[in-house]
Amino acid sequence: MNILGCLDRMDSGSYILNGKDISNLKDDELAHIRNKEIGFVFQAFNLLPRMNILENVELPMVYAGVPARERKERALDALRKVGLEDRIKHKPNEISGGQKQRVAIARAIVNSPSVIMADEPTGNLDTRSTTEIINIFQNLNDDGKL
Template sequence: MIEVKDILKRYITGDIDFTALKSVSLEIKKGEFTAIMGPSGSGKSTFMNILGCLDRMDGGTYFLNDQDVSNLNDNQLALIRNKEIGFVFQSFNLLPRISVLQNVELPMLYAGVSPKERKLRALSALEKVGLSERVKHRPNEISGGQKQRVAIARAMVNNPAVIMADEPTGNLDTNSSIEIMKIFQKLNAQGATIVMVTHEDDIAKCAKRIIRFLDGKIVDDYVVSERTIL
């Protein structure tokens, strides 16, 4: 599903030359639930941005769902993001002036899906995350945990190859965090491939695999032996 080899990422600003990723290589198979961890400045967020085709690498190769995305132009990367990747962000990234249903429909709008099909698929996705009763509400009328469930519904509505979650519980209380991780575990059990950045050990243990970054390199990569099943 994901194969990266010798990924290099440098940031050059004035006299500062900082290498954020140093020859990073790994594979993530279809159906895996992987947590990426590491302290601030370790390279984990930069790596996630490259996996999500939000940032470009300065060296190496990246295959996503058997397609080489290493040297695609901006328009091609935008198509890959819409077709192959579902994003879940810490800050939810919902549009405040439209309804929950319309927020979930957005990726399909960009993909050219018909209005009837958009509505059917959005309603189905919202049902899967337990928000069938909130479809007409706007984001400011629902809780933080519900907003994140809307974001998950939006992420999965185009049947992406992989769901990428960046600190998905970072703005949530404990109970809401548990509910979100239950949804991720359920989606993974149904076959979804999930890559999640988190700084919380208990959240990471809900995944099946943990990859730790330090100073731009992978320093640990292991299967979770005492996995938390919610």
């Protein structure tokens, strides 16, 4: 997953993503590919504790240079898709594990990536939260987002 997600480099061979050979790209080019083409959902959520939910979802767009007004609109839309539009001012430590994972999913989809990479996205969740996360992924797939 680290190689497919452009987090680690390959020792040999080539890797074509959306018709582009990324095997020999520079670090800044790989960072751009990760930001635009790949959405990550980690088991550990990887939310920044000092930022509220909205800011956590906006973060990939900050790196992509998206203007503030558009960032907010797109982040709110992503949070609506995962059912958390009413929690935007909360910090990660103020929400449940299932809600943290939904924030991570919103952050992963906000740049409309070509690929979503999910590393055991339900591994730390209870049965109810797991079902919610699976349903979110199914709805995104039904909408053509995954």
